[in-house]
Amino acid sequence: MTTANQAPILSGNGVVLRPLAEDDIPRIVEACRDPRTQKWLGSMPSPYDEDDAREWIEASRLAAAEGSKITWAVADPTTHELVGAINLFDIEPGTRAKVGYWSHPSARGTGTMTEACRIALEHAFDDLDLPTVVAHAAVENTASQHVLTANGMRRVALEPGGTTIRTGKVDAYRYERHASEATRPSTLYADDVEAHQGSKPLLPRTTLALDEGEVAVVLGRPGSGHTALALALAGRLPLSAGQVTLDGSQDPTKLQKAVALVDVPGVSEPDGSVPLRTIVGEELAMAKRKASxxxxxxxxxxxxxxxxxxxxxxxxxxxxxxxALARLASLRPGTRFVVVTYPERHGLHPGSWLELARSLADGGFGVLVTASAAVDLPADVHRFTIGPEEGA
Known part of the structure; x- marks a missing residue:
C-alpha cells in the first residue's frame, strides 16, 4: 500500500498520470481560461493567469504533503504535454476519497479523461486501499457525468446546491463506486454486418468497433448504406449476415436504449417545418427534464x-x-453511444462536426459519424468503411 501523499507515475492506454511541473503552466492557463472549464468550475479564478496556475500547483503540493489530496497532470505519453488534470481529494484513509478532473480543449473527445479516471480509481482502490470513491457533477454537466458512468460510478443521490459553477450553487448528482465493483468501458461492435431488402443490398458487409469515450468515423459514398448502418447499430434493422453486439449482447432492446440516432434521413430527421424550440421541448421531455x-x-x-x-x-x-440534435440525443436516458449520420449533407464542415463529436466523447459517449470517403480526417481519428475499403 502506498501513502496518500505520494503521486506516482501511472500509465494507461494512450495516457500517463504524472506529477505537475512548472513547465505545465502555459497549458494549465490555456485549459483554465477555456469557457467550458470556467463554466463548470466556479471556484476557479477568472480571469485565469500564470500566477493562478503557480498557486494551484503549490497548493496541490501542500495538500499532498498533508495526505489529503493527490493531483496528477494527465499527459500525452509520447510528448509528455499536459492534456488535463485529475485528483483524488478529501482523502480519508481507510474510508473514501473524492475524484475531480478537467480537460485541456485539445484532449476533448479523445477518451483521455475517461482513461485517466479509470487509472485514478484503480490507484485509489488497489494502492490506497480505499473502499469508496465519490464524485459530484452538476445536473446539467452531462459530459462529466458520462466520464463517471463510463468508469462504473453509480448515481446515488441528488444533492440540492451540491456544487458551485460560475453562476453560483446548483444541484448536483452524487456518484459512488466501491472497490468491489469492477468495470470497463462498453464496446459497440458490428461484426461483418450486412443487410438486404429482398435482392436489394441495403448495407454492404461492414465491421467496426466503438468504445465509450471514443470518436470514430465511417466512410462511404452517398447512398452506400449510411442510414442502414445507423439502424443496424441501434438494433432497428434485421441483418442478413453478421451481428451487432454491446458488451457481447445482441439484445435489440439493449441496443435501442444505448444507441441514439441523430438526424438520420427518414428515421430521426425532424420535419423541416418544425420550429427549433418545439424540437428542444420534445427532447427535453423525453429526457425527463423540465420542458417548459x-x-x-x-x-x-x-x-x-x-x-x-x-x-x-x-x-x-x-x-x-x-x-443541438446531437446534444439533445445524448440526454436521453440510457444513451451511451451517439450516431450522427452524414452531417455533410447539411453543408457542415468536417472540422465542425469532428469538434462536436469530440466534445460528446469527452463526456464518455462513444460517437460515430458517417461521412463521405473524400473527407479529410486527422491521423488520430479512428476510421472504418462501409463495405470493402476499396469501395469507400
Whole structure:
C-alpha cells in the first residue's frame, strides 16, 4: 500500500498520470481560461493567469504533503504535454476519497479523461486501499457525468446546491463506486454486418468497433448504406449476415436504449417545418427534464443558439442544427453511444462536426459519424468503411 501523499507515475492506454511541473503552466492557463472549464468550475479564478496556475500547483503540493489530496497532470505519453488534470481529494484513509478532473480543449473527445479516471480509481482502490470513491457533477454537466458512468460510478443521490459553477450553487448528482465493483468501458461492435431488402443490398458487409469515450468515423459514398448502418447499430434493422453486439449482447432492446440516432434521413430527421424550440421541448421531455417554455429558452441560451428558437429546423445553420440534435440525443436516458449520420449533407464542415463529436466523447459517449470517403480526417481519428475499403 502506498501513502496518500505520494503521486506516482501511472500509465494507461494512450495516457500517463504524472506529477505537475512548472513547465505545465502555459497549458494549465490555456485549459483554465477555456469557457467550458470556467463554466463548470466556479471556484476557479477568472480571469485565469500564470500566477493562478503557480498557486494551484503549490497548493496541490501542500495538500499532498498533508495526505489529503493527490493531483496528477494527465499527459500525452509520447510528448509528455499536459492534456488535463485529475485528483483524488478529501482523502480519508481507510474510508473514501473524492475524484475531480478537467480537460485541456485539445484532449476533448479523445477518451483521455475517461482513461485517466479509470487509472485514478484503480490507484485509489488497489494502492490506497480505499473502499469508496465519490464524485459530484452538476445536473446539467452531462459530459462529466458520462466520464463517471463510463468508469462504473453509480448515481446515488441528488444533492440540492451540491456544487458551485460560475453562476453560483446548483444541484448536483452524487456518484459512488466501491472497490468491489469492477468495470470497463462498453464496446459497440458490428461484426461483418450486412443487410438486404429482398435482392436489394441495403448495407454492404461492414465491421467496426466503438468504445465509450471514443470518436470514430465511417466512410462511404452517398447512398452506400449510411442510414442502414445507423439502424443496424441501434438494433432497428434485421441483418442478413453478421451481428451487432454491446458488451457481447445482441439484445435489440439493449441496443435501442444505448444507441441514439441523430438526424438520420427518414428515421430521426425532424420535419423541416418544425420550429427549433418545439424540437428542444420534445427532447427535453423525453429526457425527463423540465420542458417548459422557460426551460427550453434556457437550454437554447446555454448552447448559444437562442437566436434560432423560432426558426424552423431547416432554417437553422448547419452547425447549430447538428450540434443541438446531437446534444439533445445524448440526454436521453440510457444513451451511451451517439450516431450522427452524414452531417455533410447539411453543408457542415468536417472540422465542425469532428469538434462536436469530440466534445460528446469527452463526456464518455462513444460517437460515430458517417461521412463521405473524400473527407479529410486527422491521423488520430479512428476510421472504418462501409463495405470493402476499396469501395469507400
Amino acid at each position: 417554455k422557460a426551460a427550453v429558452l434556457s437550454w437554447l441560451a446555454e448552447e448559444g443558439i437562442d437566436a434560432y428558437a423560432d426558426s424552423t429546423i431547416d432554417d437553422v445553420p448547419p452547425e447549430a442544427r447538428v450540434g
